[in-house]
Amino acid sequence: DADVTQTPRNRITKTGKRIMLECSQTKGHDRMYWYRQDPGLGLRLIYYSFDVKDINKGEISDGYSVSRQAQAKFSLSLESAIPNQTALYFCATSDTLAGVTDTQYFGPGTRLTVL
Amino acid sequence: AQKVTQAQTEISVVEKEDVTLDCVYETRDTTYYLFWYKQPPSGELVFLIRRNSFDEQNEISGRYSWNFQKSTSSFNFTITASQVVDSAVYFCALPSGNTGKLIFGQGTTLQVKP
Numbered sequence: 001d002a003d004v005t006q007t008p009r010n011r012i013t014k015t016g017k018r019i020m021l022e023c024s025q026t027k028g029h030d031r032m033y034w035y036r037q038d039p040g041l042g043l044r045l046i047y048y049s050f051d052v053k054d055i056n057k058g059e060i061s062d063g064y065s066v067s068r069q070a071q072a073k074f075s076l077s078l079e080s081a082i083p084n085q086t087a088l089y090f091c092a093t094s095d096t097l098a099g100v101t102d103t104q105y106f107g108p109g110t111r112l113t114v115l
Numbered sequence: 116a117q118k119v120t121q122a123q124t125e126i127s128v129v130e131k132e133d134v135t136l137d138c139v140y141e142t143r144d145t146t147y148y149l150f151w152y153k154q155p156p157s158g159e160l161v162f163l164i165r166r167n168s169f170d171e172q173n174e175i176s177g178r179y180s181w182n183f184q185k186s187t188s189s190f191n192f193t194i195t196a197s198q199v200v201d202s203a204v205y206f207c208a209l210p211s212g213n214t215g216k217l218i219f220g221q222g223t224t225l226q227v228k229p
Contacts, residue, residue, distance in 0.1 A: 042222070045214065100148060103150065104150075
């Protein structure tokens with residue numbers, strides 16, 4: 001079984017709809033991240049969480065919210081989807097080693113299309 | 116600020132050729148890790164290798180090898196005897212000190228032709 005899972009894998013929705021993307025991990029990592037990938041713009045950080053009670057905005061958090069339900073679960077919500085939120089979304093997890101961020105392991109991605 | 120530069124946008128080779136992907140980085144951190152990831156056409160991001168900043172010993176893992184030189188801030192990645200399945204976009208990445216956010220290079224698209 002995959003260590004980091006994302007659901008759904010693909011989603012087509014309409015402008016104004018609320019969407020939730022879910023991420024689960026079995027690696028036992030404290031740190032979890034949400035990124036989006038757009039052609040020509042690379043990966044950009046939306047939110048990150050260092051533990052269940054520590055959630056932080058990334059560089060493009062407007063229009064998004066998150067919930068860290070447990071160490072293993074980190075959900076991303078689009079409260080009112082808009083077309084420019086069409087992208088490939090990745091969840092990632094990592095541990096730290098001597099205070100340094102260690103390898104980030106990515107989920108398979110969610111391809112979201114907002115019409 | 117951290118920065119990662121992959122100057123090679125696209126590389127095309129014939130199967131069984133060796134190919135080296137270049138990566139140059141900037142960081143103010145004294146201790147850090149560097150990573151290479153692969154993104155095949157299916158879209159997932161696959162971790163390949165990790166290098167820490169305080170160990171410059173270069174290593175080989177199967178068909179992969181890497182050359183880390185702190186003096187020139189370079190972290191190059193070589194695939195030996197390339198295969199068609201190696202066709203993908205390859206990213207070099209460096210974590211941001213505070214957030215752990217990965218700073219990715221622009222990516223190098225590798226096409227391996229049969």
